[in-house]
Amino acid sequence: MDDETGKPVPTRREFLKYGGAVVGGGLLAGCTGGSNSSPTSTASESGTTTESTATESGTTQSDGSYSVSMAPVGEVTFDGVPEDVLVYELAYADMTVAYGYGDSINSLGFDAAAGGNTLDAYYERLDGVSFDHDDLTQLNSGSRNVTVDKELLYELDSDLHLVDPCLFTSFDGWKQSDIEEIRENVAPWFGNSYSRRRGQPPEACRDRYQYYTLWEIAEKVADVFRERQRYEALKTVRDDLLDRIRSNLPPEDERPTVGSVIFMQDTFYPSNINAKGFATAHVRPFGATDVFAGDDVTYDTTYSYEQMLEFDPDVLLHRYGIDSYYDVSQIAETLADHPVASQITAVENGRVYPSGHPVQGPIMNLFQLEMTAKQLYPEQFGEWPDYEGGAYPKIPEEERLFDRQRVADVVAGNV
Known part of the structure; x- marks a missing residue:
């Protein structure tokens, strides 16, 4: 909490420290990580200058700390791999x-059981891979308005907030000053959410935002964990x-x-299969024809039964179809009876399929590419x-499209 509440301000963690320029006294800085292997000079928080070397894991300082950059947060410096x-x-x-750090996760945004079950559904096919989500904290209140209680971040006392701060500024009750407060008093932020749909971030973030592919983000997160x-x-x-x-491909x-x-x-709530962003990273590579391509599809777009019949797709892919909120086999029966x-x-042809989770990570992406390949072709x-x-x-x-054991x-x- 801030000083005006009368409550003590927690000491900022020494385990991690935030690096990089702060634009206009705010949080959002441009990416500043080096791309060559020559020594560079970096100003430390004390005002002294230390020598650093850009490596495949970002910029490593002579004192053993290292930095990783990603928009919108800029460069973040770590004294060690985050454990919480x-x-x-x-x-x-x-x-x-x-990257082998599943036990470090302390929370998920929404229902941890629902999200965890989706991951479990994929990990079940990978020998020795699991995710213990039973004791995770649910960050979102689950109420009608999407928000997270700032005090909860103090209670969790994490080493790293692996989330886009611009996403949090879109929540009810959050301002950029709150983002800075949490960064200074608890731990840094590191994440990029709006690359998922190439969506428009909150206005304060737009000038400095950058869009990445799923695997570009995965690379930067790997560097955070030094993996x-x-x-x-x-x-x-x-x-x-x-x-x-x-x-x-045929x-x-x-197709x-x-x-x-x-x-x-x-x-029916539609989505474009060939849209930019990593939400479609499991569908876009197949070059199929999107029946909704001629419409201006937004979050508010809906279609009736009659409208869907006019589109008349050869295949219906139901998003969030793997062990999530939707029983796609029951939905297929409902449609067949209408x-x-x-x-x-x-x-008519029995081609209503469960499709992938748009908020996908790298392991999910592998399974979801295989799944879509078999459903379409x-x-x-x-x-x-x-x-x-x-x-x-x-x-x-013999019918698998990637090596489970290797993963x-x-x-x-x-x-």
């Missing part, structure tokens, strides 16, 4: 697990998977039309099996 980490979004939880080798190994698996997919005129939706209360929806080609990549919830379905080894070994540190 606040996480809001599932993507960052997945990254943290991927570049794990990142490189996982990215090799992903690159090989993408090469396999691209080399086996001609464009033989299906696809509608990505959420369905609830007799209403006099209008049953005429949609995807429904079964002749090329094998049939997607029946799925009625729970763990990601078992795929015979499990990487997470275990055997790179």
Whole structure:
């Protein structure tokens, strides 16, 4: 809390310190990390100058500290790998697990059980990989208004807030001064949320914001945990998977039309499958035709049964379909029983599928690419099996599109 409350201000953690220029006295600084291997001079917080060297894990200082840069927070300096980490979004939880630091996570933004179950559904197919989410703190109040109690961040007393501070300034009751207060009194921020949909961040962030791909963010988070080798190994698996997919895609005129939706209360909520941002990183590489491409699809766009029949997609992909809030097998039955929806080609042909979680990390991305390949192009990549919830379905080894054991070994540190 600030001094005006009369409560004592906690001592700022010495375990981590925030580095980089502060623009206009505020939080948001441009990326300042070096890209070559020559020594550079860096001004320390005491005003002295120390020599540093840019390495594959960011900038390492002579005193053993190191720095990692990412917009919108700029350069953050670490005295050691964070051991107690606040996480809001599932993507960052997945990254943290991927680099062997899942036990450091103390929180998730929404229902930890629901988010944790989604990760469990994928990790079930990776020998020795798990995520203990039973005792995680739920950051969001769960009320109608999206917000997080600032006092909760003091109570958690994390070493790092692995979340975009611009996201928090969009919450009710949060101002940039609150972001600075938490940075100074608890721990730094590190994250980038608006790259997910290339969305417009809050106005105070826009001049300094930068968009990244999923794997660019994953690389920077790997540098925070000093796990570049794990990142490189996982990215090799992903690159090989993408090469396999691209080399086996059918001609464009033989690809299906696809509608990505959420369905609830007799209403379809659409999303563009080829939109920029890592929300579509598991669908965009397939080059399928988006049935909604001609419409200006926003968060407020909704379609009726009749409108969906006019679009008439060959395939319906239901977002958040793997062990989440939606029972896609039941949704498919509901659509098949409806006099209008049953005429949609995807429904007629039994091609209503559970699709991936848009807030995906690197491990999730691997499974979700495989899943989408089988759903869109079964002749090329094998049939997607029946799925009625729970763990990601078992795929015979000869039909898998990436090596599960290799991924499990990487997470275990055997790179």
